[in-house]
Amino acid sequence: MRLPHPCLATLIIGIFSTHSFAADTLVDAFKEGKLTGEIKAEYSDSNFIGQTHSDDISAYGGSLNFITSDFYGLKAGITFQTSHIANSDTAGAVFQDDLDAQGAVLSEAYLDYKISSTSLKVGRQYIYTPLVSTALDGKSSESILKDSFEGYVLTNTDLPSTTFVAGYLSKYQAKTNGLGQSGEFNTFQDGAYTVYVKNTSIENLTLQAQYLDENGMSSLEDKNAFYVQADYVLAGHTLSAQYLSSTDKTKAAGAQDGQVFGLRATGGLGIGKLGYIAAYTSSMDDGAIYTGAGTGTSDTLFTAMPVNGGGVAARANTDTVVGGFIIPITSITTIAYAGESYSNDVGLGDVKAYGVIAIYPYDKYFLVKANYEHVSTEHVFTENTGIVRVYVSYKF
Numbered sequence: 050m051r052l053p054h055p056c057l058a059t060l061i062i063g064i065f066s067t068h069s070f071a072a073d074t075l076v077d078a079f080k081e082g083k084l085t086g087e088i089k090a091e092y093s094d095s096n097f098i099g100q101t102h103s104d105d106i107s108a109y110g111g112s113l114n115f116i117t118s119d120f121y122g123l124k125a126g127i128t129f130q131t132s133h134i135a136n137s138d139t140a141g142a143v144f145q146d147d148l149d150a151q152g153a154v155l156s157e158a159y160l161d162y163k164i165s166s167t168s169l170k171v172g173r174q175y176i177y178t179p180l181v182s183t184a185l186d187g188k189s190s191e192s193i194l195k196d197s198f199e200g201y202v203l204t205n206t207d208l209p210s211t212t213f214v215a216g217y218l219s220k221y222q223a224k225t226n227g228l229g230q231s232g233e234f235n236t237f238q239d240g241a242y243t244v245y246v247k248n249t250s251i252e253n254l255t256l257q258a259q260y261l262d263e264n265g266m267s268s269l270e271d272k273n274a275f276y277v278q279a280d281y282v283l284a285g286h287t288l289s290a291q292y293l294s295s296t297d298k299t300k301a302a303g304a305q306d307g308q309v310f311g312l313r314a315t316g317g318l319g320i321g322k323l324g325y326i327a328a329y330t331s332s333m334d335d336g337a338i339y340t341g342a343g344t345g346t347s348d349t350l351f352t353a354m355p356v357n358g359g360g361v362a363a364r365a366n367t368d369t370v371v372g373g374f375i376i377p378i379t380s381i382t383t384i385a386y387a388g389e390s391y392s393n394d395v396g397l398g399d400v401k402a403y404g405v406i407a408i409y410p411y412d413k414y415f416l417v418k419a420n421y422e423h424v425s426t427e428h429v430f431t432e433n434t435g436i437v438r439v440y441v442s443y444k445f
Contacts, residue, residue: 074120081118087111088443089193095143095436104143107135108150110193114157122164128157128175132193132231145227147192152231156197156222170202173222173234178214178245179276180261182345184224189358190344191440197222198343199234210250216243224344238272239264241342253282261341271298274341276349286316291330291351295339307336307365313351324375326386328352331368338363352388354402356422356436361400367392382408398427416442 089112094105110132117125131153137144159172175183176198183197184190199220205213218241223232245259256279263272274295281288291311298305311330318325328351332338340346340363352369353359362369373386387403404422411417423435 078117078120082115083118084113084115086113086445088445090441091148091193091438093144093148093436093438096434104137106137106144106148108148108193109133109135112156112195119163122162124161124163126157126159126161127155130154130156130194130231134229145229146223146225149229150194150225150231151229154194154197154222154231154233156195166206168204170204171200173197173199173220174202176202176216176343177345178243178259179257179278179349180245180259180274180341180346181216181218181241181243182341182343182349184343185345185348188345188348189353189356190347192224192344194224194231196224196232196344197234198237210248212245212247214243214245216245217241218243218342221342237263237342238270239266255280263342265298269298272296272339274339276341286314289313289315289351291349293338293340293349295336297336297339300336304336304365306334307338307363308333309338309350309363311351318374322377326371326373326375328371329369330362332363332365335365337365352390354388354404354422355384355386355406356404356420356438357402357424361390361397361402364390364392364394364397367394380409380411384408396428400427401425414444416440416444418442 090109092105092107094103096103110130112128112130114128115126132150134149134151137149155173157173157175159170159174161168161170174197175195177183177185181198184192184195198218200216200218202214202216218237220234221237222234226232241261241263243259243261246257248256257277259276261274265271272295274293276291276293278289278291289312292309294306294308296306309330309332311328313326313328315326316324330350330352338350340349340359347353347358347360350359350362352362352371354361354371361367367390369388369390371386371388373384376383376385384406386405389402390400392399402422402424404420407419409417418440420438420440421435425434
């Protein structure tokens with residue numbers, strides 16, 4: 050486990066010294082702070098994709114978060130995460146970037162200063178935007194550990210119904226180091242800049258736009274992405290559209306630029322609490338889509354699968370359709386879904402998938418979830434390719 054960046058400690062001392070606040074007032078800020086946490090456990094069995102036998106892994110861990118109360122506009126927060134492997138059978142082959150992590154990491158250590166409608170958050174922190182995102186709870190990126198960023202994030206809400214975010218990212222902590230241990234904070238490219246805007250000024254309409262520019266260690270490693278999303282609520286249904294364009298200089302010439310357009314509809318079926326989701330995406334260039342920084346961006350595309358994410362749909366020249374039904378039965382919500390990606394790719398070709406999710410929130414603290422997803426491809430690995438996950442979470 051590494052200590053916070055030395056610049057962060059210097060900033061803390063500098064702010065407190067400059068204002069010369071009374072020690073007892075500062076102590077009160079810590080006394081009135083909020084402590085929260087989560088205990089997690091997960092079991093997964095998978096031969097995805099093309100493994101000759103199934104790998105399985107059992108992991109447990111959790112997180113502990115503390116945020117001070119407001120102190121003249123200033124708050125400080127830390128989040129400590131830990132993960133331990135209870136059992137694994139050659140887990141590295143499938144889970145090396147996900148569940149296969151043993152160890153602990155200080156994933157958040159930040160100062161958050163707010164004045165009027167503007168706040169500046171400095172240090173290690175979770176970020177949740179379409180093109181820069183930490184792993185998302187309830188999505189395919191969910192795991193025992195979350196990934197994290199180190200940098201500066203400025204947020205402003207002066208304009209009516211508008212949130213403006215500007216950020217600079219200097220370091221990134223992956224879920225794992227790929228060698229069975231928890232990830233550490235390492236330099237993120239040669240720095241990355243992002244701007245994000247969200248507007249809800251038109252009734253029932255939410256608009257989002259974001260730009261991400263990553264400076265590679267050389268010009269051959271530069272990446273950028275632009276994203277737009279619109280969500281409109283109509284008579285209990287949400288109709289959404291998305292567009293993402295990206296350039297990834299690490300790819301071969303002629304395959305660096307990618308574009309994708311997507312449509313999605315969600316809502317009730319008018320029969321009890323039954324619901325539906327239908328989504329379509331189409332990538333239109335010869336390059337695969339770069340969805341952004343952080344594992345949470347693997348869920349950005351509307352057709353991202355609940356277990357395996359959106360990697361298949363992000364391929365070049367690929368059309369993907371996904372549909373599902375949401376079926377609440379007593380306290381358990383079941384989601385059954387299926388999808389297919391159509392592509393002339395000589396590797397996987399067309400890809401079909403189906404799955405089911407059962408979610409049981411025992412109360413507002415305790416959650417049990419079981420997922421199964423089966424995938425078959427046109428050209429290779431057509432049999433017995435699937436993944437099972439059982440996830441348990443207790444929040445306090």
